[in-house]
Amino acid sequence: MYKKVMVAIDGSKTANQALTEAANIANTYDATLCIVHAVHGDTEADKKAGSEILEQAQSSAGTRKIEIRLLQSNIEYGLNGIAESIAAAAADWEADLLVVGTANRRGLERFFVGSVAEQLVTRVSCAILLVRPQSTEKESGAH
Numbered sequence: 001m002y003k004k005v006m007v008a009i010d011g012s013k014t015a016n017q018a019l020t021e022a023a024n025i026a027n028t029y030d031a032t033l034c035i036v037h038a039v040h041g042d043t044e045a046d047k048k049a050g051s052e053i054l055e056q057a058q059s060s061a062g063t064r065k066i067e068i069r070l071l072q073s074n075i076e077y078g079l080n081g082i083a084e085s086i087a088a089a090a091a092d093w094e095a096d097l098l099v100v101g102t103a104n105r106r107g108l109e110r111f112f113v114g115s116v117a118e119q120l121v122t123r124v125s126c127a128i129l130l131v132r133p134q135s136t137e138k139e140s141g142a143h
Helices: 013-029 044-061 077-093 106-114 116-124
Strands: 005-010 032-039 064-074 097-101 127-131
Touching: 005 013, 005 077, 005 127, 013 032, 013 044, 013 097, 013 127, 032 044, 032 077, 044 064, 064 077, 077 097, 097 116, 116 127
Parallel strands: 005 032, 005 097, 032 064, 097 127
Antiparallel strands: none
C-alpha cells in the first residue's frame, strides 16, 4: 500500500511519537522512510542543529530503507514557510503518506500561533497521518 513514507520532525516529544508511527508503517509495508526537518535560519548553527535532530532520528528509527533531508524554510513566512517546505518535499519525493505530530493547541493559542500540521492537511496531495500527543491519565481527566 505505502512505498514511500515521509515524516516531518522538529525534535519534540510528539514528533518522536510520529517518527515511531512512521517507522512502524514503513516496516510493515517494506517502504522507504524519509525523515525531514525544516530549519528557519540559514546560519551554520541552524543547519548543524537541524542535522543533529535528523541524525538522532535516523539512528532511532529502526528501519532498513531510510533517507534524511534537511529543508530550508523561508523565515519571513513563519509557520507557513515550514508547512510550505514540507509540502514541497512530500510532492518532490512523491510520498504516499506524510506523518506529522500535532501540538494539539486550542483556543487563542491555536488562533495566534497556528499549526503546521493543520496547514499541511490543506497543502499535500498524499495521505496524511496526524499523531496527537499521548496524554497521561492525569491530563485526560481519567480517575
